[in-house]
Amino acid sequence: MKFANDLFLRAFTDERLPHPPVWLLRQAGRYLPEYRATRAKAGGFMDLCRSPSFCAEVLLQPLARYQLDAAIVFSDILTIPDAMGLGLSFGVGEGPRLARPLQSESAIDALRVPDVSTLQYVFDAVAECRRALTRDGVQSVPLIGFSGSPFTLACYMVEGAGSQNDFATTRRMMLQRPDLLERVLAANEQIVTDYLEQQARAGANVLMLFDSWGGVLAPLQYERFSLSSLRRIIAALKLRVPDVPIIVFSKGAGHSVAAIAAAGADAVHIDWQSDLSRARADAGESVTLQGNFDPLLLTTDAATIQRAVSETLASFDGKRRYIANLGHGITPDAQPELVAALVNAIRS
């Protein structure tokens, strides 16, 4: 593999870099008018995810505007519950919804681990994204594949939708029938492992696990119901696709950075409610950190962004084992010119 720009991959080594590589969670997204145009062409959100050519189109959009050092496959974490037959839909102006959530023991009895081939459209999108990044055998920047974590997927699968109350239905199952939740987690663990392996085989250079709702768990619960699955997934992937770095993002689990690092993650993504200096102390020197600028900065002004970048990069050593990114996804109200301001401030 040859890369025109491999700064991102070098951040997984001990090398000192001239400046931190940077990419942004949800860098291809609704804040970009060209993304909205592609999405309108594609139809629904899942139609976009199911079309390798549209996925490659939106993948390239932020790379054309900004000097980014990585690209992430355009997809959604709910492809897996969809493949499990839970009836995924995205209403207009709403979040995702599952028609058949797992709210009874019989629903969980009926849950089957889908064959990974049902997710072939994602692997096709990975391959198409990889091709779109490559010219004359040289790939412009590395490509990241991703999956939701078993716990975060279980939150959606049990709740049937997002939540305003910290996934109370899921957590009530955890308190009353932890055995049922663990059966859902075991099914998820198996398919997530295969899913990430196949993304790597289709061309993803790096893999990322999103545990978006790990933060609703206290540390001991987090270990039992989320991190233990992540640990086994990482161990399996290290056997199956040994050279592919793995990034773990457990939003709200700043209390467990040391444990995530010890679970074998090559990089820990840090949310905006944590401090990178403390995360470095917790993670140690041999793990890469990624994050954690506040997405809210992209709704402020260039001077505020410059100040935040200066303060952050003064608070710890950002030139070794650090990848600049946001602490959460870009919001639709982010101003595209402020994204440029952030990227440029980090690079300079």
Add this chain to the structure above:
Amino acid sequence: MKFANDLFLRAFTDERLPHPPVWLLRQAGRYLPEYRATRAKAGGFMDLCRSPSFCAEVLLQPLARYQLDAAIVFSDILTIPDAMGLGLSFGVGEGPRLARPLQSESAIDALRVPDVSTLQYVFDAVAECRRALTRDGVQSVPLIGFSGSPFTLACYMVEGAGSQNDFATTRRMMLQRPDLLERVLAANEQIVTDYLEQQARAGANVLMLFDSWGGVLAPLQYERFSLSSLRRIIAALKLRVPDVPIIVFSKGAGHSVAAIAAAGADAVHIDWQSDLSRARADAGESVTLQGNFDPLLLTTDAATIQRAVSETLASFDGKRRYIANLGHGITPDAQPELVAALVNAIRS
């Protein structure tokens, strides 16, 4: 002062107790039919808060049902923004709303620290609650007075309401104009100090600071925009009302338990997304911990509650410097008989 039951106060000393004292955040609240009846009699929510006799009536309701070891004055943290003239109202089925939020520099220029006498109705409620607890010179259980923290009050004052997006308006002010936010915090700090002092003088035996939104801040921001005010308030109160223990609850700031303890708090209240064993390690042996049962337990079943209590009390030493409580307020859907199950499980 004589107490029929002083277990709660003894938890602020090194004494080993037969079992942890227990009280519950929002123990007088909507989950109780008798509370809903009193509230209907009183009219609006603030009419209830403004009536010392209704406050005393709802104070006693949970004590009549459950073996609780403390009572908390019935009031609301938004009494202070109300006294500042920001136009507090509670819509039907909605959270609080401020008609005149502080969303411009001129609004902050016009902000005045109210005279504490404008909050006399709260001190009258404290005195009436204290009388209601006392018979023949003996007080049944200690009475807790409370206030919102300067930062949490500022969140409401700037945002004008609760928030689904982590108080983005307030945090945007923090990022762009930290000087403006610090002026709001300084005003709040002054009135909160006087407010808590006067509650102690009116009869509160213990004081509690609620930093309900401290968790939207990263640790370094938390230190600058919340804990620094709390530290000064605690220091002032220790001079003015030296014998009154102070409890601090910064929800979501489990990362800063050690810092809160070092700021002079006699007790740190721990939310349900933290572990008491880790909080004990962080806080050290000479600070009392309070919390942190998940309010969701009160919507499960007695066996689940018994298991949660056993696991929690096996995880650390609960008989010394520990006050059992919830990690957040009782929700309206809590089942009154499960509140009894929780209290009894803790006591046995």
